[in-house]
Amino acid sequence: MGIFLREVDIERLPIADEIPSSFLYLVHGTGRTLLLVVLLGIILWQARSLINTVRKNIAALVFTPTGFLMMSAFLLLLLSDVFEKSILGGHYHVFYEELMELNGYFLFLVAAMHLKASLAGLFSHQAEQNTTLNVAAQAG
Structure with missing residues (x-):
């Protein structure tokens, strides 16, 4: 929003x-x-x-695929600011600024979806392990 x-x-x-x-x-x-x-x-x-x-x-997060996507998105947004201030880009600086922002926001979206998928996989794996432990405890 x-x-x-x-x-x-x-x-x-x-x-x-x-x-x-x-x-x-x-x-x-x-x-x-x-x-x-x-x-x-x-x-x-x-x-x-x-x-x-x-x-x-934080160090562990930065070196994950999600962290890499977030850092890349952040760098694209910083680069868009360089184009916004006409430091780079010449006559087409507005185009490049908007392109960098669009790509940066897209990478943030991909990072959020990757994080959600990673957490869902982690929690389902933990639930599977707990179920296995409970079945083993009941059998023993």
């Missing part, structure tokens, strides 16, 4: 006249910034219990 709010200018859409002004305030300018800060605050509040776990395992 944050990417959508950041990238789409709803006030420029042809139907902007039909959208209630209170909604436009939430998705444009100061209202959009406040909404994104609130959303980020909610995410950080929910993640606070995981901070110590992440700190302990």
Whole structure:
């Protein structure tokens, strides 16, 4: 949702006249910034219990396929900022900036899907081991 709010200018859409002004305030300018800060605050509040776990395992995360995808996405987003400031890209800097952002966001999506699949596999493997242990304990 944050990417959508950041990238789409709803006030420029042809139907902007039909959208209630209170909604436009939430998705444009100061209202959009406040909404994104609130959303980020909610995410950080929910993640606070995981901070110590992440700190302990950050090196292990970086050297996984998911970590590689996330780092690549982050680097693409940094590169898009270079194009946005017209440091590189010449006349087509806006095209390259948007291309880098699109690819970066796509890699974040792939990383999230890979992480979800990895965790699902891990939990199903653990459940399978627990079932095997329970069957062995009952048989013994």
